[in-house]
Amino acid sequence: MSRSGLTAEIADCRVQLEHGDITRQTTTSIVNSMCGGTSLGGGECNKAIVNAAGNTIATEYQTNNKGNSDLVMTKAGNLEQTQIFHVVAxxxxxVLKDLVERTLRKAESEEMVSIAFPALGTGHMGGDAKKLAVPMFDAMRDFALEDxxxxxxxxxxxxxxxxxxDIYKEAMQETLDRYCIVD
Structure with a gap:
């Protein structure tokens, strides 16, 4: 398969799959994948976001993380985005589908126009991308149609x-096939 992206139009939402660096996105918010705990650190995605955003997000994360939550929001520090949603995948x-849906609802309630997710659970956590891709797209579809x-x-x-x-592209095509418009 090629590395070209894929787009699906679902209700009034555009779901896009692309190859790239999450810290260089032009979205209003991004999602940081974490392994858990009360401080930032862990996998490649997490380290890249913390390095690009700066140390101020680590302090804000600790302040905002009430009760060891699996969804914590901070400002984006040195990044172009407005907010970072830190999630424990x-x-x-x-659980992953629910987490993605709750993150999308929180982004909507915070008036984010756009959001970028990494491949949650597939880095430091070592999850099976084939198994984890479908619930992410299911959550995006359900959010667009139901919310x-x-x-x-x-x-x-x-x-x-x-x-x-290619694993995520295949999962998107299978899950969102009837909505896909551009390849």
Missing amino acids: KNDTT RPIVLRTIKLVIYKPELF
């Missing part, structure tokens, strides 16, 4: 590792 598909967001119009899944891109 699990390799459980039901009918007013503000959040663009949802991106940004894949950094080339070996994962």
